[in-house]
Amino acid sequence: MSIPDIQSQDDFRQIAIEKVGVKGLSYPIVVDDRENGTQDTVGNINLYVDLHPRRRGIHMSRFIEVLNRYHHDSIIGNLESLLQDLKYIMKAEAAYIDISFPYFIKKLAPISKIPSLMNYQCFFNASFNNAFQFWIGTTVPVTTLCPCSRAISTNGAHNQRALVTIKVRYTEFVWLEELIQIAEESASSPVYPLLKRRDEKYVTENAYANPKFVEDIVREVTQKLEKDPRIVEFIIEVESMESIHNHNAYAMTHRLKH
Numbered sequence: 001m002s003i004p005d006i007q008s009q010d011d012f013r014q015i016a017i018e019k020v021g022v023k024g025l026s027y028p029i030v031v032d033d034r035e036n037g038t039q040d041t042v043g044n045i046n047l048y049v050d051l052h053p054r055r056r057g058i059h060m061s062r063f064i065e066v067l068n069r070y071h072h073d074s075i076i077g078n079l080e081s082l083l084q085d086l087k088y089i090m091k092a093e094a095a096y097i098d099i100s101f102p103y104f105i106k107k108l109a110p111i112s113k114i115p116s117l118m119n120y121q122c123f124f125n126a127s128f129n130n131a132f133q134f135w136i137g138t139t140v141p142v143t144t145l146c147p148c149s150r151a152i153s154t155n156g157a158h159n160q161r162a163l164v165t166i167k168v169r170y171t172e173f174v175w176l177e178e179l180i181q182i183a184e185e186s187a188s189s190p191v192y193p194l195l196k197r198r199d200e201k202y203v204t205e206n207a208y209a210n211p212k213f214v215e216d217i218v219r220e221v222t223q224k225l226e227k228d229p230r231i232v233e234f235i236i237e238v239e240s241m242e243s244i245h246n247h248n249a250y251a252m253t254h255r256l257k258h
Contacts, residue, residue: 014053019096021048022063029075029101031122034177043075043099049092062089075099076124083128094129103138103176109192109199110206116194122176125167137167137235138179142187143203144240147211159207161191162240164217172230186220188212214238214251222253232257 025045033039047063066086070078079097086095100123107118125135142162150157164183168174184190189207192199212220217238225234233256240249 010054010056012054016053017051019048020051020058021046021096022060025064025067027067027075028071029099031076031101031103032175034175035106039103041101041103043101046096046098047086048096049086049090050094051092055091058090062086065089079124079126079134080128080132083126083132087128094127096127097125099124105177105180107192109195110202111198112196114194114196114199116192118193120176120180123167133169135167135169136174136176136179137165138176138183139163139165140180140183141191142184142217143189143191143207144214144217145188145207145211147213147216149244150208150211157208157211158242158244159188160241160243162187162214162217162238164221165235165237165239166221166225167235168225168231169233170230171232174228174230182221182224186212186217186224214240214249218251218253222255226255226257 023046025047027043027045028040029043030038030040045067047067049058051058063086066082066089067075069085070082075082076099083095083097086092100121103120103122104117105120106115108115120138120140122138123136125137127133140163142164143159144162145157145159164187166179166183168179188210189203192203195203218236221236222234225231225236233254235252235254237252238250242249
């Protein structure tokens with residue numbers, strides 16, 4: 001008995017779909033690590049293709065089949081080939097992949113110099129329509145101290161944790177560590193996984209000496225990325241989880257360098 005192929009049926013509604021696929025797939029990946037060469041981690045992967053208006057659906061299992069072809073290779077270094085394979089097997093015009101993952105860096109406490117591991121959320125986004133396009137990015141936790149609060153208060157100023165997200169396209173290789181460093185240097189203070197009392201004193205006083213609005217951070221990151229000839233396009237977002245408000249502060253910019 002033959003098994004009907006429902007997904008391959010014609011669809012007469014004539015509605016194209018820009019993205020259809022699978023989301024939330026956990027998969028082992030290897031990423032470049034500036035200090036150690038490579039780092040093993042687990043990626044949260046989304047895979048999509050576009051769907052022609054005459055086709056009813058796609059074969060979801062084929063996404064996993066294509067991904068598994070690259071299991072023993074560096075998936076990140078072969079994303080262009082992976083997306084080309086996906087376009088071919090799916091008979092699609094465009095293919096997309098999003099990969100987010102935890103990335104660990106050894107970080108020293110500022111005064112005691114005690115080492116510990118810091119977790120940063122990082123991501124890769126790639127697409128292949130007429131040409132291959134690749135983005136890398138990271139979301140970095142930092143401390144912000146409000147310049148307005150410091151200016152009007154005699155006994156302190158409110159501070160809070162903020163998230164700096166930097167997403168870039170480049171012509172020459174850019175390390176995730178470089179983006180993380182830019183984010184931390186542009187904030188009132190970095191955050192640390194481990195602090196002794198003398199470290200905490202330093203971090204608190206350092207933030208007080210460097211008050212920053214979310215707007216300040218976006219502009220400082222922009223200045224640094226604008227000077228980097230490797231980077232051709234970037235998106236910066238800063239969101240501050242305000243400690244004296246029941247809402248967050250937010251700023252964002254998107255630049256295409258010419």
